[in-house]
Amino acid sequence: MAAAVGTDPLTLADLLRVASTPGFDRWQEQVRRTGGCSDPIHLTGTTVTRDRKTGDVLYSYSTADEPGGRLRVACGNRRASRCPSCAWTYAGDTYHLIRAGISGDDRKDVPATVRDHPRVFATLTAPSFGPVHNRPASGRCRCGTAHAENAPALGTAIRPDRYDYAGAVLWNNHAGQLWQRFTIYLRREIAARAGLTQRALADACRVSFGKVAEFQKRGAIHFHSVVRLDGPDGPDTAPPAWATVGLLDDAIRTAAARVAVTVPATGEHPARTLTWGTQVDVQPIGALGHEELTEQAVASYVAKYATKAAESTGTVDRRIGERAELDKLPGLPDHTRRLIAACWDLDAAYPDRMLARWSHMLGFRGHFSTKSRRYSTTLGALRQTRADYRAAQERRERGLPDPDEAEGSTLVIAHWSYAGHGHTPGESWLAESIARDIQTNRDTAREACAELEATDTMGEW
Incomplete structure (x- = not known):
């Protein structure tokens, strides 16, 4: 929380409110599961898994027990500027x-x-x-200036009235x-x-x-x-x-x-x-x-x-x-x-x-x-693979049967409704912090893998 020094008073006040709210740990878990999504989708609803033969309830879930009565899922926006x-x-x-x-x-x-x-x-x-400001190999733009690498003028029209x-x-x-x-x-x-x-x-x-x-x-x-x-x-x-x-x-x-x-x-x-x-x-x-x-x-x-x-x-x-x-x-x-x-x-x-x-x-x-159709896999297939992996993890945690091994043995009844999206200012600050931690862990793991590959001598054995 010390890192919040310098945060504007309204955001800081909301941050303290969120952190002191009952269910804060579960809220953090939800946001972490979204990867620190900047604009999560809020859902309300229930899901019930029953044994198809006996009708017994094997598992049930309701967002009524979640923080604010909502489940937060990742927005899925592809734009880095948005999420x-x-x-x-x-x-x-x-x-x-x-x-x-x-x-x-x-x-x-x-x-x-x-x-x-x-x-x-x-x-x-x-x-x-029309001609625009650039950095040609000769060093000087057509306007006569040797622009710096990040000059704001780069890419803009030299003569806007003629562009x-x-x-x-x-x-x-x-x-x-x-x-x-x-x-x-x-x-x-x-x-x-x-x-x-x-x-x-x-x-x-x-x-x-x-x-x-x-x-x-x-x-x-x-x-x-x-x-x-x-x-x-x-x-x-x-x-x-x-x-x-x-x-x-x-x-x-x-x-x-x-x-x-x-x-x-x-x-x-x-x-x-x-x-x-x-x-x-x-x-x-x-x-x-x-x-x-x-x-x-x-x-x-x-x-x-x-x-x-x-x-x-x-x-x-x-x-x-x-x-x-x-x-x-x-x-x-x-x-x-x-x-x-x-x-x-x-x-x-x-x-x-x-x-x-x-x-x-x-x-x-x-x-x-x-x-093109046969270039390789699809984004939809990659998303489905990820969803199937997470679903399998949850089934193992809940002791539910694998649908591939017990096809038709269970019946899932679910009802979901859209309830909003996004974060409050304090939630947004915390979500950004979670996202940074996740990214840091990814970078650390990537560097460790690179170092391991560089020092691997197994190929010499």
């Missing part, structure tokens, strides 16, 4: 999803032989909408369609290089991918993707001999250059043709560290951006209900403010694009992470 704890879990799941598609994992139904398949890490970027803000938010808004067309053209380019029709390509080779979206400082979205060539039945089958990293590299660059999405003219706004930027990066992924870009590095990089939105631009992480709210955000950078304003200016001209609704995302309305 660092749940975002950490989401990033971990994304890491394992991407890693399994690169190096294989039998537990996730991806054989280790995918390491022998052509795999690349591709980055597709947005075009230029194409409308084009920038329309591009973000259509980025999902650009990606969809890219995947179509990529298969066509691969088929052309193999001398096959698209129908014949499906019988010889499958293109699999996992991607994540990232906002650049200038507020333009771009995509990072692992692209892999498999046999016709996915990762379980070897790709044909003609499927090489070189062929995949060339097909990606050509497909990206071909993609175009036309935005029709409306009112005073002329028609636009949206394309990918000229900067397309394709790097081979090396197995077992034989290449500079390792499997672990790629999975970690993708997972890092899976929990971020447009925070790098200084925007807000919640929807903006009306344009007047911009005047209530004094800390909003001017460049970002102009991008948000452009969304509201264009909303009436393109009503089907919901630009105002997605103005806090600078017009982007797509998913931040996606994958």
Whole structure:
């Protein structure tokens, strides 16, 4: 509690109230089970487990006995700006999803032989909408300044009056369609290089991918993707001999250059043709560290951006209900403010694009992470595995039968209702403290494992 020195009086008073409330230990246990979630969901309800044959009650639970009569469960938000704890879990799941598609994992139904398949890490970027402040290799920006690494001006327009803000938010808004067309053209380019029709390509080779979206400082979205060539039945089958990293590299660059999405003219706004930027990066992924870009590095990089939105631009992480709210955000950078304003200016001209609704995302309305069907496992499957593990733990603690061994022997009757979310100021302070302790323990365990691996001599025996 000594660490609370300097906390504002209202939060401190609430903190003392929470700590002195009956059931505080159970409250802490609930929050710890959520991982220190910043905005837990509150539930009320009951669950009863009965023996199906005799009707005897084997176990019963009611939130009436919980602190405040509520059970708190993790919010599951992927954004680190909203809930660092749940975002950490989401990033971990994304890491394992991407890693399994690169190096294989039998537990996730991806054989280790995918390491022998052509795999690349591709980055597709947005075009230029006007010069922005940057740190080029020459050392000086076009404005004549050698900007510091964390200079606030980086990514902002050098001449805001000439920057194409409308084009920038329309591009973000259509980025999902650009990606969809890219995947179509990529298969066509691969088929052309193999001398096959698209129908014949499906019988010889499958293109699999996992991607994540990232906002650049200038507020333009771009995509990072692992692209892999498999046999016709996915990762379980070897790709044909003609499927090489070189062929995949060339097909990606050509497909990206071909993609175009036309935005029709409306009112005073002329028609636009949206394309990918000229900067397309394709790097081979090396197995077992034989290449500079390792499997672990790629999975970690993708997972890092899976929990971020447009925070790098200084925007807000919640929807903006009306344009007047911009005047209530004094800390909003001017460049970002102009991008948000452009969304509201264009909303009436393109009503089907919901630009105002997605103005806090600078017009982007797509998913931040996606994958093809056979790339690897799914986030849902990973969450279910975790839920099944916890359920098995609880059954053992309560002496309940394993449903796999005694199928149909028990009947569970449950009723749950939503009762709110979040913490009071004092609860929030305590939850953050719990989250820090959990993170410290994780970091300590990770460092211990790394040290053990570094000193392990078993391989010499």
